[in-house]
Amino acid sequence: MRISKIRYYYPLGLFVALFLDGTLSNMFAGAFFKASLSIESRLFILWVVMSVFFAKVEHPFFWAVTVGLTFDLFFTGIIGPFFMLVPLILYLTKVMYSFFTPSFIVVLLIYLIDIALFTLLFYWINVLIGFTSVSLAIFISSTLGPTLAFNLAAFVILYLPIKGLMEMSSR
Amino acid sequence: MQRFFFNKRLIIVLITLIIGFVLVAFSxxxxxxxxxxxxxxQIGNDTAGLVDRVVSYPISAVGNAGSAxxxxxxxYQENQKxxxxxDNLASEKVSNQTIRxxxxxxxxxxxxxxxxxNYTAVTSYVIARTPSSWQNQIIISKGSLAGVKKNASVLSDKGLVGRVTEVNKTNSKVELISTTNDNANRFATTIITDDGxxxxxxxxxxxxxxRLIMGQIDSQKTMKKGDKVITSGMGGNSPQGIYVGTVMKVEKDDYGLATKVEIKPAADLTNLNIVTVAERTD
Incomplete structure (x- = not known):
């Protein structure tokens, strides 16, 4: 039996997307973290969500936990939030997938729900541990809105390339 | 009831939640x-740092070409200015040298x-910024092998940017002064006014x-807009005399008792490529 290439491409793409988030945030910090607007780039969530629809990944939850832990260790130093949230998002996406047949609009809507929930829960955890004291209203206007807009744009641009890559290498 | 407790999925979720929150509290x-x-x-972070450098290299190269x-x-305008x-600088340099x-x-x-x-300076470049609104954090390319220590001050070419919060072997995390984290260590600062x-x-x-907000002010001396703010070296973490910014506004706090000073930070916290870690040598 031939081993499909996605076995190697999936973790590779996952980690490249993860580190791209950090690099982009630093490169465009002037545009991403302004006074009344901050954007959280979540390209690796895009990769995880797309893989549910278009790739046959072995041990997806193992990779979700690994990538979540890497984010926590390397980027924030607070271990826990992403370790819980990434598998949760993966699970939710799998549940939602069972009700729909994937098309551009369906994947887009599911991805938006995922990002919104993810950003909200991450905000909530940070309020709990005292890293921010921003009110919910300001959070929605200054972080959630721009974050959704940015990730939506990233989705629209990257949908076809990622879909093509995943379907090709899953064969 | 029995069915409820032996639901495998629920137990996995609960255990994950408990482990997750214990880890958060612990860290x-x-x-x-x-x-x-x-x-x-540290080993995990160093590995991640290595991979990150490989990923970010081509993108930074393109970005640098763009800014070039x-x-x-x-x-042309810059050259004129x-x-x-x-000319000014040369004479200032000479007098500086004499004074030194x-x-x-x-x-x-x-x-x-x-x-x-007195401090030792370690220069390093910024690998990444935490993609999060709540952690104002950057990851720099030098760690304990280069002599970076926890709590050391970090400056850009213009002024203070933050302090080191985590040191690995080959990279470190720097919490920027723009943090609103309740647990962050505070910088002790001095305003240089006309009368002391x-x-x-x-x-x-x-x-x-x-704007940075400076509180816990210890005197009633008059401060005015434009006064320079530097680190005072008290508290044992930062060296004395690192430029923080200039005073923009002096006012009473919300209760009308203590003085609150608004400071315009000298460093641009959204445009950091090269930073210097200043480790006190006393």
Whole structure:
């Protein structure tokens, strides 16, 4: 039996997307973290969500936990939030997938729900541990809105390339 | 009831939640300890740092090329302006040198080998910024192997940017002064006014106006807009005399009792490529 290439491409793409988030945030910090607007780039969530629809990944939850832990260790130093949230998002996406047949609009809507929930829960955890004291209203206007807009744009641009890559290498 | 407790999925979710929150609580608690992170975490972070460097290299290269073109476009005006400054600079440099020599001689006479202004500088570049609104954090490319220590101050070419919160072997995390984290260590600062210096702490940051808030002011001396703010070297973490910013507004706090000073930070916290870690040597 031939081993499909996605076995190697999936973790590779996952980690490249993860580190791209950090690099982009630093490169465009002037545009991403302004006074009344901050954007959280979540390209690796895009990769995880797309893989549910278009790739046959072995041990997806193992990779979700690994990538979540890497984010926590390397980027924030607070271990826990992403370790819980990434598998949760993966699970939710799998549940939602069972009700729909994937098309551009369906994947887009599911991805938006995922990002919104993810950003909200991450905000909530940070309020709990005292890293921010921003009110919910300001959070929605200054972080959630721009974050959704940015990730939506990233989705629209990257949908076809990622879909093509995943379907090709899953064969 | 029995069915409920033996539901495998529910148990997995509960255990994950418990482990997750214990980890969060643990890492927030030990964050300011000198011994963290443990060696296993360091190895993980160093590996991640290596991979990150490989990923970010081509993108930074493209970005740098872009900004090079950008700066080429306004080279002419910049050149005109800088020419005027150059003459000034030379004389200032000479007088600086004289004063520095005199200072060293005087210190020797007093048998004062080390003072609060002494520090060793480690220059490093910024690998990444935490993609999160709540952690104002950057990851820099030098770690304990290069002599970076926890709680050391970090400066850009313009002024103070933050402090080191986590040191691995080959990379470190820097919490920017724009943090609103309740647990962050505070910078002790001094305002240089016309009639002496005023001490205090950087207590908060206003993201909407990009102003640092200085509180815990210890005197009633008059401060005015434009006064320079430097680190005071008190508290044992930062060296003395690092430029923080200029005073923009002096007012009473919300209760009308203590004085609150708004400071415009000198460093641009959204444009960091090269930073210097200043480790006190006293």
């Amino acid at each position: 927030v608690t030990v964050r300011n300890d000198r011994s963290t992170p443990p060696i296993i975490q 073109v950008g700066s080429l476009l306004n080279t 800088l020419k005027k400054q150059v 020599r005199e200072n060293a001689a005087l210190k020797k006479q007093l048998k004062l080998n080390k003072s609060l202004t 210096s005023v001490n205090g702490l950087i207590t908060n940051y206003n993201a909407n106006t990009n």
